[in-house]
Amino acid sequence: MCLGSVNVILTPEEVLFRGLVLVGFEPKRQKSVQHKKNLSRFRMHFSSDPSVYSVLLIKLQETKNEKANLSFDSEVDPRIHKIGVDGMLKYFFMSIYFLACYPTEEQAEGLFGCSDRTWRNWVWEIVEKIALLKPEIIVWPKKWNNPDNPEDPESATIFIITVDGTHCRIEEPTHEAFSENTKYYSHKFKSAAYDYEVALSIFEDRCVWVAGPYPAGTPDITIFRHKLKAKILESREASGVMHRAIGDKGYRGERGVLSIVSSADTDAVRKFKARVLSRQEVFNSRLKCFDVLEDCFRHTGLPGHKGPARNREVTGSEVKHQFCFDSCAVICQVSQSIVRLFYPPT
The missing domain is CATH 3.30.420 (Nucleotidyltransferase; domain 5)
Incomplete structure (x- = not known):
């Protein structure tokens, strides 16, 4: 694989499911309510619709800007070997949550089960990558x-x-x-x-x-x-x-x-x-x-x-x-x- 290749695609439904699981809505709770309710929950925690982040995830992989590219390929980013694709997706959702809800590091530690250093390093890295898409999007x-x-x-x-x-x-x-x-x-x-x-x-x-x-x-x-x-x-x-x-x-x-x-x-x-x-x-x-x-x-x-x-x-x-x-x-x-x-x- 090379820079700009897309190897992780999430449908809006998958984005909705993963995002809600990350913030505490386990599958059983999601299935017990209507789709409209889950969308409302998602928007409250991520400030936009799942379809938006489905597209954003693709654009982060498609970009030829090396600093903006969020690779899910272990050949491009060796860290994937350590944290896996699921780990990288978790950090992606954490970064969106940071923008949407702006929690303190202490609040994030409790919600996501990570150290303040891990939260800080990954959130700022991915937020910067999204920001560097600006010349391509705006x-x-x-x-x-x-x-x-x-x-x-x-x-x-x-x-x-x-x-x-x-x-x-x-x-x-x-x-x-x-x-x-x-x-x-x-x-x-x-x-x-x-x-x-x-x-x-x-x-x-x-x-x-x-x-x-x-x-x-x-x-x-x-x-x-x-x-x-x-x-x-x-x-x-x-x-x-x-x-x-x-x-x-x-x-x-x-x-x-x-x-x-x-x-x-x-x-x-x-x-x-x-x-x-x-x-x-x-x-x-x-x-x-x-x-x-x-x-x-x-x-x-x-x-x-x-x-x-x-x-x-x-x-x-x-x-x-x-x-x-x-x-x-x-x-x-x-x-x-x-x-x-x-x-x-x-």
Whole structure:
């Protein structure tokens, strides 16, 4: 076998069964209730449907990115000889549980019967692998033609994405002189947080952009100008169409490339903008179904990694949180590719 080979495939039913067994629902209890009840149990512990993780497991094996590849072949990963395929699958489900429920190491030790070191090492390894799928899963389209008529260049759309920032709470970063670091202050939580920039395609069920983390005190428009603005301008140059994004009132100041809700909008345009911005909020809320993003992030330090290069010091907490956020974004996008979450705005 070679890198990119798929040798372990679990059906959604097998994912459901294995996942529930791992968190304490033995086969007898699963058989004693309806399928709908077991699905509800699974979602409470893993924050998405079994079909999503069935696909994710395949994508982790298919990828040619060596750092992202989760191999179940002993010739590729010698550790399989020691822990076996079942052991590797257990660590995969443990990692998803970590993202979904964000337990402490002590809680995980009791639930999964492993040491804190084993939990810590395997969870962070697999979370990082899922995060490294982002370039393959969250992709900026080469063309922005209307999906109803994709081959007609005249049907290219002007409004292509919605963009919004979402804050995730963190423990208060240290400051040389003060007890609080104001650049991380989140007006949403009244405490320290990271900010991530998320963009969705308007006419497709697709997340096309995730950037961060940034200190929550950074204005949304400043983050937009950092990279996403240039991305839109590149698309304009490639298509010859004056593509624009849609954002909320936090994005004032870039009228040429970004449209916000305005009193000058017609009723139809106002309704259109409200609907697409609502879609954006729905996606952001789905990200927060993962407790690792919803709860206050308590992890620090991850030696051997470098964070996003933005000409400033990057902390270990940022690197770990970015792995978690990117992993959750990948899972949410895989979910969108399976079950339609939105319908094209009209």
